[in-house]
Amino acid sequence: MRRFQVLILLFLVLVGCRNQSANNQSKKIAVIVSTLNNPWFVFLAQTAAAKAHSLGYETRIFDSQNNTALETDHFENAIASGYKAILLNPTDANGSVVNVNRAKAAGIPVFCMDREVNSANAATSQILSDSYSGSVDVGKYFVQAMHKKGKYAELLGLVSDNNTWNRSKGFHSVVDYYPGLKMVAQQGAEFDENKAMEVMESILQAHPDIEAVFCGNDAMALGAYQALISAGKAGKVKVFGFDGAADVVQSIKDGKIAATGMQFPQVMAQTAAIYADEYFKGKRDFPRKIPVSVELVTQKNVTNYIAFGKKN
Amino acid sequence: MNKKLKYGIWLVLLVIVAYNSVYFKKLDSMKALKAGNFDAVAYANNYLRKMLPAISNNAINIDQLLNGLKLAPQKTFDTYSKALDIGSIRFFLVRGKAKIINIDDSDVYLLTDGSHSSIKIATEYIFGNAVRDASGLIHINDFSNTSDLNNISAETNKIIRQQILPSFKAQAKKGDDIEFFGAVEMKSSHPDIDDVEIIPVSLNIIH
Numbered sequence: 001m002r003r004f005q006v007l008i009l010l011f012l013v014l015v016g017c018r019n020q021s022a023n024n025q026s027k028k029i030a031v032i033v034s035t036l037n038n039p040w041f042v043f044l045a046q047t048a049a050a051k052a053h054s055l056g057y058e059t060r061i062f063d064s065q066n067n068t069a070l071e072t073d074h075f076e077n078a079i080a081s082g083y084k085a086i087l088l089n090p091t092d093a094n095g096s097v098v099n100v101n102r103a104k105a106a107g108i109p110v111f112c113m114d115r116e117v118n119s120a121n122a123a124t125s126q127i128l129s130d131s132y133s134g135s136v137d138v139g140k141y142f143v144q145a146m147h148k149k150g151k152y153a154e155l156l157g158l159v160s161d162n163n164t165w166n167r168s169k170g171f172h173s174v175v176d177y178y179p180g181l182k183m184v185a186q187q188g189a190e191f192d193e194n195k196a197m198e199v200m201e202s203i204l205q206a207h208p209d210i211e212a213v214f215c216g217n218d219a220m221a222l223g224a225y226q227a228l229i230s231a232g233k234a235g236k237v238k239v240f241g242f243d244g245a246a247d248v249v250q251s252i253k254d255g256k257i258a259a260t261g262m263q264f265p266q267v268m269a270q271t272a273a274i275y276a277d278e279y280f281k282g283k284r285d286f287p288r289k290i291p292v293s294v295e296l297v298t299q300k301n302v303t304n305y306i307a308f309g310k311k312n
Numbered sequence: 313m314n315k316k317l318k319y320g321i322w323l324v325l326l327v328i329v330a331y332n333s334v335y336f337k338k339l340d341s342m343k344a345l346k347a348g349n350f351d352a353v354a355y356a357n358n359y360l361r362k363m364l365p366a367i368s369n370n371a372i373n374i375d376q377l378l379n380g381l382k383l384a385p386q387k388t389f390d391t392y393s394k395a396l397d398i399g400s401i402r403f404f405l406v407r408g409k410a411k412i413i414n415i416d417d418s419d420v421y422l423l424t425d426g427s428h429s430s431i432k433i434a435t436e437y438i439f440g441n442a443v444r445d446a447s448g449l450i451h452i453n454d455f456s457n458t459s460d461l462n463n464i465s466a467e468t469n470k471i472i473r474q475q476i477l478p479s480f481k482a483q484a485k486k487g488d489d490i491e492f493f494g495a496v497e498m499k500s501s502h503p504d505i506d507d508v509e510i511i512p513v514s515l516n517i518i519h
Contacts, residue, residue, distance in 0.1 A: 120456050127398075130397050132458070132462045133397070133440065133441055133462070133465075136439050136440055136465075137439075137440065139439070140437050140439050140440070143437070144437075166458075169462075170462075173439070173462075173466055174439050264399060267398060267399065271398065287452060287453055288453070288456065289452065289458060290398060290452070291396065291397040291398070291452070291458070292397060292398045292399055293395070293397035293398065293399030293400065293401040294399075295399075295400065295401065295499065301502070304501070304502050310400070310501055
């Protein structure tokens, strides 16, 4: 009788495990990312997909190519194809709201990664870099490195992305306290390296006496640095970035770029995948927004960091 | 009914309806309403003047903090640090007594009662979230708008810069003994106990 009870218990445990596994396998998670034309977003999407896969879910990455209409197609495709959750890196803070609401109406939770949508209740949760606070730290270091005086330029990212303005506002919340620091140019370069190089070339022609440039991401910092090399000003104009890309981490070590704000895409991507898993298990009380801290990387502490994160 | 009286009644009714249908408000007040009615200045004042002093006894003594970070960093972070963000940046609410050993444009350098000399009070760069986050009194889910949280930090720092520091900077000199209460930022991944900067909430020169 006792052996029989043990066998029944064992059978129930095995059935339970098989059902749990089958349950996860039957659920698919879509990872919809703004672009795969930037290593930062490739890392974000692949990490989210890998984490969801490791939790037992079938995953697929959709590339929106910075096009909100294409993102809409991906949402329609994901809803029609039976995806049960979406891990989203939106193309546009306002334009993407309608897509998130469409998924919500279909009963599909959406977890935003890194970029936010301008709606308090559309996404189940938004896991975002604390760009404002990170830029406050970059701004403080900028003031110290410039000894509170000098002319500088700013390269902005995509005007439709909240991160662009959070970074700019955080930076200016510090730098604008110092009247000796004068911004002589503020131009958009769409987070793009080539565009940043072109914009920086024209800024240098109009303002050859600038001493620093603050860039809203590392791709633009690298583009700005290329323009400085062409103009024979590398090393004379301090370059500040934001992201923590591999080339910039190396450039800080080499003394070419002054500093960057290190974001942690791995933390955001994994948290989003874990939240989706918890949602399937019944959790509903997610924080609407959860910020992920950004750390200042300079020549003093760069050895603690690697691309998109920290050394273990 | 007299025609004049009839028209008169209609006219009065029309004026009453028209008067109650149209409201005039200042454009500034409407803009403020649209932007959200959170008053960061009032919140920051209340936070610094009432909320923080009420829990000042919860602050860890600076010598106890530095000894803890040296001997049992993880336990010290788990027990005493707070943060709104996910990640390695954490904040401690601290208090203590110390002697001023040096003063420069950005900081006042201290030798604590416990003989730690790697401590300084920030007097120039009062930025960031240390004071906002170190108490654990402010919760992210209480604010639907991220900019409100950013504004609490900005306004809190502004009050410290404009109202708390000037008198201290004017009076403090090398050799003075002081009492302080404030906040410290520290990375849990790489705690740097050789360069500890305190953002002050209150400062008293004892003698």
